[in-house]
Amino acid sequence: MRENCSEASFECFRVSQVTCEGKYKQSDVPRQLVYGTMVYVRQTIVADASCALSRAVCIATRYSAVRRQFGSQNGGPETQVIDYKTQQSRLFPLLASAYAFRFIGEWLKWLYADVTQRLQANDFSTLPEAHACTAGLKSLTTTATADGIEECRKLCGGHGYLCSSGLPELFAVYVPACTYEGDNTVLLLQVRDMSCKVSHEDCFSAGVQQETSRYNSLYDSSRAFNAMSLRCSKSALLEAFEARAARMSVACAQNLSNFDNPEEGFAELSVDLVEAAVAHCQLIVVSKFIEKLQQEIPGKGVKQQLEVLCNIYALFLLHKHQGDFLSTGCITPKHAALANDELRSLYSQVRPNAIALVDAFNYTDHYLGSILGCYDGNVYPKLYEAAWKDPLNESVVPDGYHQYIRPLLKQEIRTARL
Numbered sequence: 001m002r003e004n005c006s007e008a009s010f011e012c013f014r015v016s017q018v019t020c021e022g023k024y025k026q027s028d029v030p031r032q033l034v035y036g037t038m039v040y041v042r043q044t045i046v047a048d049a050s051c052a053l054s055r056a057v058c059i060a061t062r063y064s065a066v067r068r069q070f071g072s073q074n075g076g077p078e079t080q081v082i083d084y085k086t087q088q089s090r091l092f093p094l095l096a097s098a099y100a101f102r103f104i105g106e107w108l109k110w111l112y113a114d115v116t117q118r119l120q121a122n123d124f125s126t127l128p129e130a131h132a133c134t135a136g137l138k139s140l141t142t143t144a145t146a147d148g149i150e151e152c153r154k155l156c157g158g159h160g161y162l163c164s165s166g167l168p169e170l171f172a173v174y175v176p177a178c179t180y181e182g183d184n185t186v187l188l189l190q191v192r193d194m195s196c197k198v199s200h201e202d203c204f205s206a207g208v209q210q211e212t213s214r215y216n217s218l219y220d221s222s223r224a225f226n227a228m229s230l231r232c233s234k235s236a237l238l239e240a241f242e243a244r245a246a247r248m249s250v251a252c253a254q255n256l257s258n259f260d261n262p263e264e265g266f267a268e269l270s271v272d273l274v275e276a277a278v279a280h281c282q283l284i285v286v287s288k289f290i291e292k293l294q295q296e297i298p299g300k301g302v303k304q305q306l307e308v309l310c311n312i313y314a315l316f317l318l319h320k321h322q323g324d325f326l327s328t329g330c331i332t333p334k335h336a337a338l339a340n341d342e343l344r345s346l347y348s349q350v351r352p353n354a355i356a357l358v359d360a361f362n363y364t365d366h367y368l369g370s371i372l373g374c375y376d377g378n379v380y381p382k383l384y385e386a387a388w389k390d391p392l393n394e395s396v397v398p399d400g401y402h403q404y405i406r407p408l409l410k411q412e413i414r415t416a417r418l
Contacts, residue, residue: 003174006365013022019383021182025269027142036115036116036119036127038131038134038135038181038182039111039115039127039130039131039134039149040067040111040112040230041181042134042135042137042181043105043108043109043111043112044141045136045138045141045177045181045269046101046104046105046108046134046137046138046141046142047105047108047109048103048177049101049105049107049141049142049144049145049177050098050099050102050104050105050141050145052145052149052170052174052177052300052382053094053097053098053144053145053148053149054098054102054151054358054361054363055100055166055170055259055361055363055367055368056094056148056152056153056167056170056171057091057094057095057098057148057152057358058153058358058361058363058368058373059156059165059166059167059368059370059372059373060091060094060152060153060155060160060360060373061082061091061095061158061354061355061357061358062355062372062374062375062377063155063156063160063165063373064080064081064082064091064155064156065080065081065082065354065355065377065381066080066083066089066372066377066379067080067156067157067229067379068080068081069081071083071354078149082351082354083351085344085347087155088157088347088351089343089347090151090345090352091152091354092312092346092347092350092354093312093313093316094148094151094152095309095312095350095354095357095358096309096310096312096313096316096362097144097145097148097272097313098148099289099309099357100285100286100288100289100310100313101141101285102142102147103143103288103289103292104137104284104285104288104289106292107288107291108133108134108137111130111134112130112134113278115127116131127136131190132190132191133183133191133284135187135190135191136187136188136191136277136278136280136281136284137281137284138149138181138182138184138187138192139182139184139185139187139188139277139281140278140281140282141178142178142184142287143178143184144170145174145177146174146175146177146178149167149170149175150171153165153167153168153171156372159372159383160372162371162383164370164371164372164383164386165370165371165372165373166368166369166370166371166373167370167372169369172405184263185274187276188273188277188278188281189266189270189273189274189277191277191280191281192266192276192277194357196390208397234290234293234307234310234311234314235258236282237286237311237314237315237318237336238286238287238290238314239338240330241273241279241282241283241286241287241314241317241318241328242283243328243330244279244283244321244324244328244330245276245282245283245328247329248272248275248276248279248324248328249276249279249280249330251272251276251328252269252272252273252276255269255272256269277326279324282321286310286313286314286317287314289310289313289314290310292306293307293310295308305350305357306351307351307355308346308350309350311342311346312343312346312347312350315339315342315346318331318339319336319337319339319340319343320402321407322336359375371383371386
């Protein structure tokens with residue numbers, strides 16, 4: 001008991017103290033210190049998001065290559081579903097997201113180690129930003145992953161709803177991540193102070209969010225981007241995301257300044273603040289993906305394929321949030337049209353290597369737990385075998401048929417007289 005009390009007291013002394021006279025005294029240590037554990041948990045959740053989404057994408061990609069439907073010419077084989085642009089436009093951005101979340105998870109792991117090292121030296125300067133950063137990225141990645149798993153289930157057609165596909169269980173097990181350790185919308189609101197702070201400061205603490213250091217130079221809404229560079233240059237893409245996040249943060253800060261009561265302003269503008277937080281978090285993911293590509297990556301042709309996925313991820317977000325980019329003056333309608341053309345071209349580039357990109361996750365059939373995503377592609381015989389293992393198929397005539405179904409079919413059930 002004495003040892004436990006001493007240990008507890010030692011931990012408490014870092015945040016608060018009780019004097020010998022029994023008076024409570026708060027120390028100078030920031031109260032955000034209690035968020036240290038949350039930072040660790042949330043960076044783990046982000047890493048798990050990449051794992052869950054990559055599993056779903058692996059299943060959907062493999063099955064899309066096996067399944068054929070329509071498109072037969074001269075009596076030849078039907079077209080693989082994965083060759084349809086509509087399938088690619090839904091599937092390949094999820095594949096790119098799985099890789100993006102993996103890289104952002106690696107960065108958050110480094111971030112947590114850096115914050116921990118600073119805390120041991122009584123340096124708490126980066127903790128508030130790290131807390132807000134992990135909160136926002138936890139929200140962004142878990143929401144995208146939950147939606148992505150559901151989309152993968154739809155991409156597999158009717159078979160995606162079978163338990164043997166592995167997707168319904170994966171979705172049911174994962175979707176609580178959108179709520180535990182903080183509801184996703186509430187977590188984005190926790191980023192509000194940070195995103196608004198950017199509009200008044202040059203940059204955040206070094207090593208935490210260096211990608212925000214150029215925000216002030218991007219405030220000018222008259223600044224334009226070259227259309228072709230937006231298609232071909234990652235730096236131009238990154239600058240567009242920086243400008244969008246900066247200008248949305250500035251707009252929120254300006255609107256908040258019109259309220260006498262800040263809390264009233266936060267409540268009234270909460271929707272705008274959430275959208276600005278999403279823009280900020282997406283900027284972080286895009287920037288860390290680009291930073292990853294600047295490193296040495298082993299394997300012939302691997303880096304080139306990752307560059308294609310990086311462009312798909314960024315351009316898909318630009319397409320999805322065109323309203324934000326256009327309304328803040330970051331791009332013009334011409335930029336948006338060119339970005340869409342480039343996106344279609346990138347889908348064709350990633351198609352030949354789509355299976356290899358999901359095989360790179362190195363998931364065993366046992367771990368995937370999916371017939372649709374089996375490595376050998378022998379889907380339909382395995383579906384047939386699984387159907388025979390269903391308890392309803394243990395007998396030729398299911399229980400209850402003669403008692404309930406047959407009389408209904410033979411119209412032998414008497415109707416009630418009212």
